[in-house]
Amino acid sequence: xxxxxxxxxxxxxxxxxxxxxxxxxxxxxxxxxxxxxxxxxxxxxxxxxxxxxxxxxxxxxxxxxxxxxxxxxxxxxxxxxxxxxxxxxxxxxxxxxxxxxxxxxxxxxxxxxxxxxxxxxxxxxxxxxxxxxxxxxxxxxxxxxxxxxxxxxxxxxxxxxxxxxxxxxxxxxxxxxxxxxxxxxxxxxxxxxxxxxxxxxxxxxxxxxxxxxxxxxxxxxxxxxxxxxxxxxxxxxxxxxxxxxxxxxxxxxxxxxxxxxxxxxxxxxxxxxxxxxxxxxxxxxxxxxxxxxxxxxxxxxxxxxxxxxxxxxxxxxxxxxxxxxxxxxxxxxxxxxxxxxxxxxxxxx
Amino acid sequence: xxxxxxxxxxxxxxxxxxxxxxxxxxxxxxxxxxxxxxxxxxxxxxxxxxxxxxxxxxxxxxxxxxxxxxxxxxxxxxxxxxxxxxxxxxxxxxxxxxxxxxxxxxxxxxxxxxxxxxxxxxxxxxxxxxxxxxxxxxxxxxxxxxxxxxxxxxxxxxxxxxxxxxxxxxxxxxxxxxxxxxxxxxxxxxxxxxxxxxxxxxxxxxxxxxxxxxxxxxxxxxxxxxxxxxxxxxxxxxxxxxxxxxxxxxxxxxxxxxxxxxxxxxxxxxxxxxxxxxxxxxxxxxxxxxxxxxxxxxxxxxxxxxxxxxxxxx
Numbered sequence: 001x002x003x004x005x006x007x008x009x010x011x012x013x014x015x016x017x018x019x020x021x022x023x024x025x026x027x028x029x030x031x032x033x034x035x036x037x038x039x040x041x042x043x044x045x046x047x048x049x050x051x052x053x054x055x056x057x058x059x060x061x062x063x064x065x066x067x068x069x070x071x072x073x074x075x076x077x078x079x080x081x082x083x084x085x086x087x088x089x090x091x092x093x094x095x096x097x098x099x100x101x102x103x104x105x106x107x108x109x110x111x112x113x114x115x116x117x118x119x120x121x122x123x124x125x126x127x128x129x130x131x132x133x134x135x136x137x138x139x140x141x142x143x144x145x146x147x148x149x150x151x152x153x154x155x156x157x158x159x160x161x162x163x164x165x166x167x168x169x170x171x172x173x174x175x176x177x178x179x180x181x182x183x184x185x186x187x188x189x190x191x192x193x194x195x196x197x198x199x200x201x202x203x204x205x206x207x208x209x210x211x212x213x214x215x216x217x218x219x220x221x222x223x224x225x226x227x228x229x230x231x232x233x234x235x236x237x238x239x240x241x242x243x244x245x246x247x248x249x250x251x252x253x254x255x256x257x258x259x260x261x262x263x264x265x266x267x268x269x270x271x272x273x274x275x276x277x278x279x280x281x282x283x284x285x286x287x288x289x290x291x292x293x294x295x296x297x298x299x300x301x302x303x304x305x306x307x308x309x310x311x312x313x314x315x316x317x318x319x320x321x322x323x324x325x326x327x328x329x330x331x332x333x334x335x336x337x338x339x340x341x342x343x344x345x346x347x348x349x
Numbered sequence: 350x351x352x353x354x355x356x357x358x359x360x361x362x363x364x365x366x367x368x369x370x371x372x373x374x375x376x377x378x379x380x381x382x383x384x385x386x387x388x389x390x391x392x393x394x395x396x397x398x399x400x401x402x403x404x405x406x407x408x409x410x411x412x413x414x415x416x417x418x419x420x421x422x423x424x425x426x427x428x429x430x431x432x433x434x435x436x437x438x439x440x441x442x443x444x445x446x447x448x449x450x451x452x453x454x455x456x457x458x459x460x461x462x463x464x465x466x467x468x469x470x471x472x473x474x475x476x477x478x479x480x481x482x483x484x485x486x487x488x489x490x491x492x493x494x495x496x497x498x499x500x501x502x503x504x505x506x507x508x509x510x511x512x513x514x515x516x517x518x519x520x521x522x523x524x525x526x527x528x529x530x531x532x533x534x535x536x537x538x539x540x541x542x543x544x545x546x547x548x549x550x551x552x553x554x555x556x557x558x559x560x561x562x563x564x565x566x567x568x569x570x571x572x573x574x575x576x577x578x579x580x581x582x583x584x585x586x587x588x589x590x591x592x593x594x595x596x597x598x599x600x601x602x603x604x605x606x607x608x609x610x611x612x613x614x615x616x617x618x619x620x621x622x623x624x625x626x627x628x629x630x631x632x633x634x635x636x637x638x639x640x641x642x643x644x645x646x647x648x649x650x651x652x653x654x655x656x657x658x659x660x661x662x663x
Contacts, residue, residue: 029552031463033618053616054554063554064584137468139379234385236409239556240616256582267583270556275574289413324614325405326377328385339370 001176001183003168004191005159008168017090021127024051024059025092028151032285034096047093047161050137051316055246056098057105059091060122063243067118067253072260083118089126097142097146097316099130099154101246107308108249112142118266127174130155134198136206139317141330143203144210146307147314152200159196167195210330211337212301212311218336220333223294231332232293234325239270241319242296242329247312250276351450351516355422358513359394362420370498372410373422374403380472381458383412386595397422399515401456401474401492402483406430406610408564411445416599421445426499426608430509430564433604436648439567449511451519459496459618464488467534493524499622500611502528510644520634528607530623531630546624549588552617555583559621560597562614565604567574572596603632603648606640635659 005013017023020040025045027037034052036059039045054063069081094102106123109116133140133149142148156175160167168184168192170176178184222228242248252269253260267274272293277286286292304312313329320328356457359371375386377397383402388394395631399422408430422430428449435444456610461481462469479490502525507518525527526532534542560566572580572595598621603626612621632638636649636659 020359030618032459033552064586093367135468138470199435231385233387233413234410236561236614238558238561238614239554240558240614243554243556244616254582254583265582265584273557273574320378322616324562326379326382328378331378 001170002192003170003177003179003181004162004187005166005168005183006185006211007166009183010271011042012046013181014039014092016181016183017092018042020088022087022089023092023218024056031147032050034219034339036091044150045093047131050133050140051095051097051318051321053244053318053322055101055244055316056094057093057101057249059089059094059099059126060102060119061105061109061249062249065118067266069263070261085121085125086233087125089122090129091126093131093159094128094131095133095316096130096147096149096151096153096155097314098246099128100142100147100151100314101316102128103154104247104304104308104310104312104314105249114204126155127156127177129157129159132158132160132199132202134161134202136202137317137321138207139320141207141210141315141317143206143208143315145203145212145313146313149202149206160198162191162198165191167191206315207272207330210315210333212313212333213302214335215311216305217332219298222336223298226288226334228294231297231335232289235272235289235291235293235327236325237272237274237292239268239272240269240324242270242272243268244318244322246316246318247300248316252276253320271299297329297336301336354395354515355399355448355450356394357389358399358515359397359420360391362446362448363388363394364391367418368420369417370414371397371420371422371448372398372405372407372414373448374399374405375516377476379618380469380510381456381461385632399450401453401479402458402472404455404458404497404610404613406562406564406606406608406639408434408560409610411439411564412567415443418443419445420448422448422450423508423510423511424450424608425506426452426503426606427564428510429505429606430608432641432644433648434508434564434567435608435644437651441541447508447511447513449508449514451508451514451516452500452503452506453519454496454503454524456492457497461490464490464495485638496524497609497613498529499612499626501525501608501630502626505639505642510641528626530620531627534623535625546594547587547591549619550594551587552619553585553590553594554617555571555585555590555593556616558614558616559619562610563601564610565601594619594621594624598628601625602628603638603650604638604640605629635661 023039024036025039025046028034028046033048034049034081035054036056070078072078082247109119118222136149152171156172158169170178251266252270255264278284300312362368371388373386374383377396378382381402383398385405385407386396406427408427442556463497467483467486469481469483473480477492479492481488502523504521504523581592605628607626609622
């Protein structure tokens with residue numbers, strides 16, 4: 001079903017949602033820096049930055065999350081509190097790459113043999129309102145990794161910015177619940193035409209030449225390749241790429257306790273940090289940047305595809321944009337690819 | 350010209366095996382940026398570039414390549430970091446060969462991005478101008494309006510410690526009286542200062558890009574990574590974030606060259622240099638010491654002498 005939401009009504013639409021839901025959307029922290037956060041009033045929502053530094057994964061898998069709190073009193077055993085999701089949630093303004101990434105993490109966190117209740121519960125209670133990318137960046141390569149700037153997979157509702165209004169598509173059962181929303185007007189054929197035009201134009205802009213197909217097999221042969229000796233050299237070993245990556249999902253669990261009271265917290269971790277793989281004995285199976293850089297790429301383009309049938313990269317370009325030393329994952333893929341892309345020349349010599 | 354001379358010199362140094370490796374700057378995929386390059390063959394020297402986007406402090410890589418004879422491309426600030434590290438006895442075997450370039454002050458890419466609407470696809474320097482192009486725009490900006498704050502206040506642009514100097518020394522004047530962030534901070538009340546500091550650190554995601562980009566951060570085990578004793582938790586609580594940034598800055602006292610690499614590395618645009626620059630100012634006022642200017646002068650916080658001149662320390 002297709003509707004039109006006048007931008008003049010947008011704040012009222014959000015205000016209504018806030019009555020019944022916890023709303024998460026991009027918020028600008030300072031000029032040029034935004035993250036997904038829980039919204040208290042409509043004015044906070046800022047949809048202008050195409051890829052907020054921190055991705056929408058944080059709505060389901062926060063960087064730092066208290067799993068439970070505990071307290072020991074006298075001779076009694078500890079009392080433990082649980083985390084409960086009180087209200088239904090809405091994720092608004094996530095781009096197709098971030099939404100694709102949520103489904104990638106979901107496969108890990110809600111597998112057949114195990115379920116991560118923290119992630120699963122939030123996912124179950126969340127309606128996703130996706131937003132198409134009218135102006136993809138030159139660093140975007142979602143169309144190379146199986147997505148696209150208007151890929152609707154994973155969205156319950158999908159918005160396209162028509163200028164004065166949003167074109168609204170209801171795509172799933174969760175989305176259909178919005179068909180009676182009082183701010184949605186029926187879309188006409190002109191709206192539909194404009195939406196298609198915007199979609200076509202944007203889709204043509206995104207780089208399709210990053211060679212991802214077959215990368216898994218190619219990497220099988222590259223475990224001891226001299227490529228890794230070169231690829232890691234400029235990496236300074238910070239966590240920018242992994243923390244900003246919408247698909248990276250490694251974490252570390254610690255207890256923060258003072259005397260009788262404490263909390264168990266899980267925090268994002270990064271395979272690029274030396275202590276990530278440091279063992280109690282002092283031995284580190286990934287002793288240098290070479291092994292750690294290899295791990296980062298192998299997990300995305302070899303191990304994950306083997307387990308789940310697709311690469312764990314959605315082409316959002318964050319790791320390229322925000323890397324302090326310009327490690328460009330596209331160039332690593334071009335190098336690793338036997339095909340070297342269609343007419344694309346690699347920069348790694 | 351400087352770029353050409355740099356390439357020729359690098360080629361020569363690799364040909365006659367004076368060095369095993371040259372670490373410099375090269376072009377890569379993004380506009381307004383360069384990338385660190387690692388060159389081992391004379392032919393590779395042609396990929397070296399020199400422009401206003403050479404923003405990394407490559408001195409940070411010396412820890413990684415300590416077993417090689419390294420030729421390092423340095424600006425004034427980078428060379429000062431090397432001197433500071435030498436004083437800390439970081440190069441017992443192979444002190445790096447410094448290929449110094451007097452710095453024209455660097456362009457703040459984030460500032461340029463904020464000045465235009467739309468994505469920048471190309472940026473070229475032409476004299477005092479910066480030509481910036483996107484899909485639907487083309488503007489020329491005055492280079493001087495877009496310099497990094499740390500570069501505007503720099504008065505040590507010529508790497509005098511360098512073994513080889515490419516290009517002529519430049520006039521050593523600061524474009525501003527004091528680091529603008531520091532003056533702003535000094536004008537605040539303690540409460541305002543704390544709330545400014547907390548607002549900045551609240552954006553921290555603990556990726557440690559600032560730490561890794563800094564040549565002076567080379568502790569075998571950083572205090573944030575220590576589990577015994579555990580100095581700090583790993584979450585994003587305001588106290589932990591503040592703690593990390595305070596300790597990081599304090600550990601730089603008398604060691605920071607003010608290059609600004611930490612701030613540039615931050616993906617969350619946290620202003621980090623106001624603290625380190627303030628500390629640099631304090632050290633200068635109290636001890637008359639500036640990091641890496643005099644190769645023999647020991648850093649004041651690493652030495653003790655009963656005859657110390659400063660009354661306040663006795």
